[in-house]
Amino acid sequence: MELKTKLRVKIAENAGFCFGVRRAIDLTEKTAGKERKVYTLGPVIHNPQEVKRLEKKGIKTLKDPKKVKSGSIILRTHGIPCNLHKKLEENKNINVIDAACPFVKRAQNTIKRLSTDIKSKDKTIIVVGEKIHPEVIALVSYGSGKCIIVENIKEAQKFRGRGDLNIVSQTTQTPENFNSIIKVLKKRYKTKVYNTICKATLDRQKAAEKLAKNVDLMIVIGGKNSGNTTRLAQICSEKTKTYHIETACSIKEKWFKNINSVGLTAGASTPDWIIKEIEMRIKEVGAKHYLEFISAADIK
Structure with a gap:
């Protein structure tokens, strides 16, 4: 036998851990080592066990930043809506530390540029991603009302819009889903694609x-x-x-x-x-x- x-x-x-997450964790722990009041706006990363480990070091997770009168607020790797970011920066009693992933920031800046560029003023910005994901919610906020989220091929097939399209992606999308949506939209619209998927x-x-x-x-x-x-x-x-x-x-x-x-x-x-x-x-x-x-x- x-x-x-x-x-x-x-x-x-x-x-x-990728570079962006490791950077966020390092920023969070270094801040906690220097200051007494340290908060993260939402979970700094999407891992409940790591978030609990950080909480044991005194780092609290916030849902409502209005409750914080002083201290440091760390912005999560997925980013936050631009209006909320601006309001936090205006509060001089709070130290804002932006731990958003550099690839997420790149996607945010791409959408912001496309939404304000005179050559793209009449173009809809298609964001390929999950509607309820924090990163996507933040990305859309940089689009000045020009963004439409498309999650999959079925939604791409149902999409009806006017004019040309700019297409960007949630950083964690698969190339297969991103490319399949592009293929569907290209059949009916003139498109320009910005591949913002993280390497x-x-x-x-x-x-x-x-x-x-x-x-x-x-x-x-x-x-x-x-x-x-x-x-x-x-x-x-x-x-x-x-x-x-x-x-x-x-x-x-x-x-x-x-x-x-x-x-x-x-x-x-x-x-x-x-x-x-x-x-x-x-x-x-x-x-x-x-x-x-x-x-x-x-x-x-």
């Missing part, structure tokens, strides 16, 4: 897809409220069996029955300590299955 080989666990080449997002998607093709099972790690992590799970599930989890306690031993190889990837807001905990837990489960298999074989 052939013995089962030890469970192989491999982490995607690009997984976990780090693309790198994670490509690495996850590559790994998913070569393993029996994929585990995607990250907040259920994270758009880029959800898209990683979608990409992987098209190639192999996939589970999207936030913490090691979500792992179920039955997932690994008859599994020889497991791939791990993680969203851009997932810290290394969570990835390591899950990796260790999977190895523990794999070792248990391996030993049980050998014991059964020895008995026979």
